[in-house]
Amino acid sequence: MTEFTPLLSFSGGMLIGLAAVALMAVHGRIAGINGILSGFLSTHVNSDWAWRAAFLAGMVVSPLVLLALTGRMPEISVPSPTPLLLVGGFLTGLGTTYASGCTSGHGVCGISRLSARSIVATLTFMSAAVITVFLTRHVFGG
Amino acid sequence: MKPLLAFVFGLVFGCGILISGMGNPAKVLNFFDIAGTWDPSLAFVMGGALVVTAIGYSLVFRMGRPLLANAFSLPTKTDLDVRLIGGSVVFGTGWALTGFCPGGLVPVLGLGTAPIVTGAAILAGILAARWMIQLSYRKTAAEA
Numbered sequence: 001m002t003e004f005t006p007l008l009s010f011s012g013g014m015l016i017g018l019a020a021v022a023l024m025a026v027h028g029r030i031a032g033i034n035g036i037l038s039g040f041l042s043t044h045v046n047s048d049w050a051w052r053a054a055f056l057a058g059m060v061v062s063p064l065v066l067l068a069l070t071g072r073m074p075e076i077s078v079p080s081p082t083p084l085l086l087v088g089g090f091l092t093g094l095g096t097t098y099a100s101g102c103t104s105g106h107g108v109c110g111i112s113r114l115s116a117r118s119i120v121a122t123l124t125f126m127s128a129a130v131i132t133v134f135l136t137r138h139v140f141g142g
Numbered sequence: 143m144k145p146l147l148a149f150v151f152g153l154v155f156g157c158g159i160l161i162s163g164m165g166n167p168a169k170v171l172n173f174f175d176i177a178g179t180w181d182p183s184l185a186f187v188m189g190g191a192l193v194v195t196a197i198g199y200s201l202v203f204r205m206g207r208p209l210l211a212n213a214f215s216l217p218t219k220t221d222l223d224v225r226l227i228g229g230s231v232v233f234g235t236g237w238a239l240t241g242f243c244p245g246g247l248v249p250v251l252g253l254g255t256a257p258i259v260t261g262a263a264i265l266a267g268i269l270a271a272r273w274m275i276q277l278s279y280r281k282t283a284a285e286a
Contacts, residue, residue, distance in 0.1 A: 012162025013190025021198030058152025091236025093267020098229025128234025
């Protein structure tokens with residue numbers, strides 16, 4: 001069980017939205033983390049690479065800032081064993097690259113622009129995730 | 143100046159992920175587990191993010207151009223093709239095996255070995271997909 005946290009989750013979501021809006025207002029870019037990671041892996045180190053690297057660096061240090069502000073490190077708990085993490089991670093990178101977007105790119109930025117592609121992508125990956133968890137937890141799992 | 147601002151935006155994004163619970167795989171997986179230990183919190187993450195982004199974007203697009211770039215870089219594709227839908231099925235499946243989406247993972251990279259293992263696998267998946275997409279382009283070009 002995990003605790004239902006509607007207020008915290010809604011506030012966190014608003015911060016995610018705020019960052020997405022700011023990135024568009026200043027840099028004119030979609031805050032899609034898969035796209036930013038993919039661009040970061042590019043061999044061309046130019047000004048696009050620089051803002052992507054900086055954005056990712058800001059994300060990586062965010063737990064320290066939160067620790068400084070609240071005195072607590074965020075809790076994370078990973079139920080899946082390493083082989084599943086490897087397979088699932090690979091599928092995540094593969095799928096988001098083929099689909100040109102992930103939860104942030106399609107789910108937040110795309111739906112906000114009422115992009116049909118993003119709405120279809122989000123409904124599809126959410127449904128696939130619900131079905132997969134149903135299979136792993138209730139059909140094949142414990 | 144530009145990278146410094148991007149750093150701050152990444153920081154705000156990361157704090158949002160951590161506060162919302164998107165960086166915690168146990169919580170993400172419970173959101174998908176409608177028939178079991180369902181935790182609807184992540185619907186509220188989506189709600190909060192969409193309210194701010196939809197209103198914010200509509201205001202930003204009225205500016206005509208971004209503050210520090212020549213134009214808004216927006217996707218131009220509109221077709222609902224196999225790549226979009228197939229890729230999304232593969233992504234959803236992978237996400238449900240780990241509990242980490244790319245945006246949920248990066249802020250917790252420093253918090254354990256599981257995120258690092260998953261992150262390495264995600265990068266491998268991105269590179270594999272780019273390589274296969276490139277191959278298929280070359281094949282199409284050679285046939286044409």
